[in-house]
Amino acid sequence: MFKLKFNSQGLIPAIVQDHKSGEVLMLAYMNEESFNATLKTKKIHFYSRSRKKLWCKGETSGNIQKLKELYLDCDLDTVLVKVEQVGGAACHTGHRSCFYSKYKGGKLKICGKPLFNPNKVYKAKSKKNDVQSHKIKPV
Amino acid sequence: MFKLKFNSQGLIPAIVQDHKSGEVLMLAYMNEESFNATLKTKKIHFYSRSRKKLWCKGETSGNIQKLKELYLDCDLDTVLVKVEQVGGAACHTGHRSCFYSKYKGGKLKICGKPLFNPNKVYKAKSKKNDVQSHKIKPV
Structure with a gap:
């Protein structure tokens, strides 16, 4: 057995890496619920600090992340x-x-360069699914 | 110009990746001082949360990390x-x-498998340099 060391906010940083190219894609934070959801569903889940809720990465854009391997430091x-x-x-x-x-x-x-236009992707999906999109910053 | 977003403790997580293989080597935290020291010396510096001071990675073991590229998210x-x-x-x-x-x-x-014996490396160096070694955990 092992016990994750969550920080004082109950979070642990999670680095996301492409399983083939090795490219580091992002870093976000998991709480215990999202860590367990990741293992159970094989889709990467985080805790959204801005929305204060469980966040299945790609739930709005469709760009989900399929879990291939999980390591701890x-x-x-x-x-x-x-x-x-x-x-x-x-x-x-x-x-x-x-x-x-x-x-x-x-x-x-x-x-x-961006591979998709975030204004189109998040606007369209947000209307359709009534899911709050992330704040889009100019690139 | 840009402004790093440090957390409430004045820290920012830093992912360390091998510049050739793409292997993710570690994650530690930088404060403003260690971020600037990294850029200035081209050696990776962190803020040691346990020792509460500037930490040049490899200062004890000799296994320093030479900066090749730096990205922000x-x-x-x-x-x-x-x-x-x-x-x-x-x-x-x-x-x-x-x-x-x-x-x-x-x-x-x-x-x-480990590439070196931490008990030997840190004990020898600690005595010589009077630098506190990190806690060694059984592997």
Whole structure:
């Protein structure tokens, strides 16, 4: 048996990595409920700190993340999930990875282009499913 | 210009990834001082929450991490550093990655073997440099 070390808010950071390419796609936070939901459904679930509720990644965009492997670190306070990213893009901006901003000489340089238009994807799905979309930032 | 979003403790999680293999090696936390020290020295620095001080990764073991690339995520609240891992192992247990515990059927399975003996590395270095070693857990 093992016991995850959740922080004082009951959360644990979870790194999401593409199971084939090794690309780091995003980091979000799980609570016990979302950790268990991830294992049970084989779809990555987080705890949405902004909406304060269980969040199945991709529930709005359709870009779910299928669990392939799950690892814990030596201190049991970080999760690493290896996933198949449905739809190709993990980021709410439409980028494949949330880490599209590269530091160079004191500035951030945007790498790559969005794979989908977030305004279209989230607007359409939100109306249809009545699910609150994430805040879209300009890219 | 950009502004990192530190949490209420003044910290931001930093994912460390091997710049060639893409392997995720560890996650630790930076404060503003360690973020700036990382950029200035090109060696990865964190804030040690247990020792409550600036921590140059590898200062005791010699296994420093050379900065190759630095990315921020879409919310500016997570750092991704791509590094060259000197000595081959990032984990204080001697494992290459801290994520050597794979979840399977409700249990954790240890993957791979340590590349160095932590008791020898940290004891010897601690005596020599009078630097407090991390707690070594059985592997």
